[in-house]
Amino acid sequence: MRDGLTFELDEENGLSLQQQIREHLIRAIASGTLAPGSRAPSSRGLAQRIGVSRNTVILAYQQLVADGYLVGKERSGLFVCEDLAEVASRHLRLPDESEPRTAATWRALMKRRSRVDWSRRIPPDWSLYPYPFIEGCLDAELASITEWRDATRAALGAREFDSWAMNFSEGDDEKLVEQIRTKILPRRGVQADPDEILITEGWKQALDLVTQLFVDASSRVAIENPGLPELRELLRLHAADVVAQPLDAEGVIVDDNLDGRSVIFATPTRQAPTGAHMSRARRKALLRKAEAEDAVVVEIDFVMGGVGEKRSPALKASDVSERVVYISDLCEVFGPGLRLGFVVAPAPVIREMRKVRSLLAGPAPRAAQRIGALLMSLGHYDVAVNRVRKAIEERLTALRDALNYHLPHLVLIDAKLSGASIWVTGPPGLDVRYLASEAATRGLLIEPATRFYAREGEGSSAFRMGVSSLPLERIRPGVAALAQVMRELGDPSLDRLDPKRPTWLAGDDIEAIMRGATLLCRTVYGDPYSVEVRADGTLIGKAGYAHEDCDEGEWWVEDDRWCRRWKAWSYGETARYFTVVEGDQIKWYKDDLVLFNRGVLVTPRAEALAPSP
């Protein structure tokens, strides 16, 4: 087209047609496709070209004029503003011959590095896997879009808006503090005044602030083993002396190893990661020990919405001698959209923590705080908690039954179910990291226990299976797939195609199946990558846990083989594979007909979501 402007509207995009037109035109202006001072396409012409009513285009144009992107000139139409676009392409670099830094020289400058990348727990495309048994994620069934819409609409009322969007103070949203104080804490048996509560960006920021305040290189502290890997790594960054206390049936062991420890981190109500519950006697022993040692107990309480553990209030509820700093999180229900958590502690502690927070970040984004407050005050939070809890209870039962049916001699679990996952102990000698990596290539995600342990070699036969992340009906087939992998690990016979009985796909079938599909694979070092197989013959590859390594390529079919070539990946060389599809598994074989690689095949869903109203 003459104006170089070409785009397609996406009916399944969340944006309205008018918004999409605006977005496309602004992008074209920013990129220079629509040059400054050039004439915008006529509304009639554009409407015809992209297949929408002229009125839609006119409304989009009106907004663009109001926003200053387009300028009307009498009788000659609309033109791209010269001023706005001018800024987009300026570059100024000083000439210099010096050597740029390399990754190695950068690393040499770093004082603190996280030894293990805990963010690698979950591949970014986890929700495309058929059987993602991951704790801490919610599947679409448990999302609360209507509730979000209602609370967000309320937050954008004129009076509400002013009270949060214009709050530049270091205080927290008073409505949210009040909801936590009157709704969530009473269910945990905890009484607190507003000045004893600090809102944080999830439990991790809460933990960061607490350790900033109470831990340094001279500190001697205690954690649970197994326990939270993020906490262990955080304490290592502080260079603290850490004792990792084992658990028994009553919870973390309270003994002489806690002597002289100034901070004791514990998860009494639902032990992270095993889900075990600390007995009443052990709680008393822990508080007595803290008093004897003049130690702070940092309680991390992962109890969704404060409900579901009727028999067991928080340890903080018994804290008459004020030795407990309480941390909890709202993400289990609100999800990453809000990422809110909070600390309950005596007012002098909260005061100091707020001061440190104002150095490190400031209050959580006001929009998230107020939407969170309204989700609670309008009752949506309780509804969501109850819905999620009910679903999780059903799923936990289904998982227990399936494990019992498919893996009776191979695994052990605790019959008493709590939390949103089951802690599974496999046969001795199991290499759970290898199991998890093999399982992932079949579309099955489980969490090896090793990362929860303080020492290398511990927990190598255990793993965790979460259920908040996949629907009920996927649980039994997922466990069946797990049983299959565990059996194969015992007998790893070679996967080879029989040339006399070709089971691989014919060219037309490859075309039909691959077009529009997404492939989920693993590198040999275990990193996930995904490949979008586009209908136009191109490939989009995304690797790493934050999609930090991307490439593009092409694919085609040749002699009943699937062929692809990346720009940079795989040395940019062409590869040709025989292809076998079994359910949602895809396997590739080279000319020797021996299994070369495998992955998960995700085909475009028929039930794709409708566009928003």
Next chain:
Amino acid sequence: MRDGLTFELDEENGLSLQQQIREHLIRAIASGTLAPGSRAPSSRGLAQRIGVSRNTVILAYQQLVADGYLVGKERSGLFVCEDLAEVASRHLRLPDESEPRTAATWRALMKRRSRVDWSRRIPPDWSLYPYPFIEGCLDAELASITEWRDATRAALGAREFDSWAMNFSEGDDEKLVEQIRTKILPRRGVQADPDEILITEGWKQALDLVTQLFVDASSRVAIENPGLPELRELLRLHAADVVAQPLDAEGVIVDDNLDGRSVIFATPTRQAPTGAHMSRARRKALLRKAEAEDAVVVEIDFVMGGVGEKRSPALKASDVSERVVYISDLCEVFGPGLRLGFVVAPAPVIREMRKVRSLLAGPAPRAAQRIGALLMSLGHYDVAVNRVRKAIEERLTALRDALNYHLPHLVLIDAKLSGASIWVTGPPGLDVRYLASEAATRGLLIEPATRFYAREGEGSSAFRMGVSSLPLERIRPGVAALAQVMRELGDPSLDRLDPKRPTWLAGDDIEAIMRGATLLCRTVYGDPYSVEVRADGTLIGKAGYAHEDCDEGEWWVEDDRWCRRWKAWSYGETARYFTVVEGDQIKWYKDDLVLFNRGVLVTPRAEALAPSP
């Protein structure tokens, strides 16, 4: 009323009547006012009582039934669910005789405390002050509610919603990264790939992550003096060795003091806090020095939306030898609602920073990230930036002219205006902290320069006046008030009432003026507190920078004197004052007729905002 349920609907509340009814009933259920199993008031009765249509109540009740708060029993009406309420009042405390901790014993346990509370810069009620000359806050005129509504609506489309609300990864919002990469960075002359950008919770979290990575107790670093107090305090928490480099006309001085410094923090484009611009020669010298010392330069770039400094790209734009880590912030326009910032650095640095971030907090709330991305992609961001910039330029000019008119011999400013504030140097010997404290009691907020300096005693005659926080027409009267305070400080004669010419208010006038007003005052130690004088004769007092100290009380009028009694404040004793009102000033005198206290009187605004549609 029989059911103990009594509430008033607030037309100016941002919530709809139906939402308000729901909120009130849920609160009544949670607090036990509506007991579990008790009968809910009839819809007809409640509608009459609170003055809304019966249909509104019925709709609210239907939602409450759907949400499980109310349960219908055939032919006998609606009842409060037994299950939901049950959890609200459980308490379990172990009996114990041990000594609770005191604030002092808590403090003894703390390893790191922020020496100065930087959060105390802005009183929480700053926007009620008539003349808040504060940098970093936006007044209501500059808020962008329509833009927020549009972007938020778009974010809540079904497809959009799923892509952020269900993103549990450690990666950032790809849409937001793309907007920053293609819209903001080119204006600063910076080119970056997506894997060279990390989204943070504002510039402070960015600074925290950078210092976590590059600074520890063995580090020798450099900062600007005057500079960012938050940065200075952060480096003190890391126990780093810090040199505070002075500025000259070209920017921060580059000399031998920078030898051996591994990290150099600088604000080249708009020096914080003075607003000065670093010359091209000095930039080159700084980069050469960094190369010679193999140092990292951390550039903090406070340039709203990347526009407005046409002659000067970021230092990062000239960083051919890859020695600059670039930090910027989106809060200047988005405000605290989103609190977003970002880092640009080589990919290996971003990768390590992301790992550290996943320990300390995780990605910024997804809702904030996506709303931010849509504000940009829909063009609202550019519009807001241009609107804010235009207003600020007008205001800066007005402030310069007013300072020139009212304080010609007393102050000095830099004629070249940039940023959103003016750096004012007062006469030698001025005690700017006392000036600021006195000014605050007249409703005038300025920022003493002392907090920006590394050493006590520096900058004691300078202060900063920001203009993003008050409308154009307030600027001249604000400066006139400042001139008045400065003159009075030179001649502090006693303020005494003349018993022969009573200027104090009569009882009826006190009633009329005080009813519904808010009073803004200061304690003798400079902390702000506010008092709501309610029409029903009660007082609500909120003190501190996070409203951490609150009290209630009563007020009345007696013999032409305003009387009040707090529950806890002021020893709970009754006080009686003669009262004088001058404009928005209020002054209190005891029986001796000598000025006892003063404050700012904020009466309910006629132009209060309409409820949301």
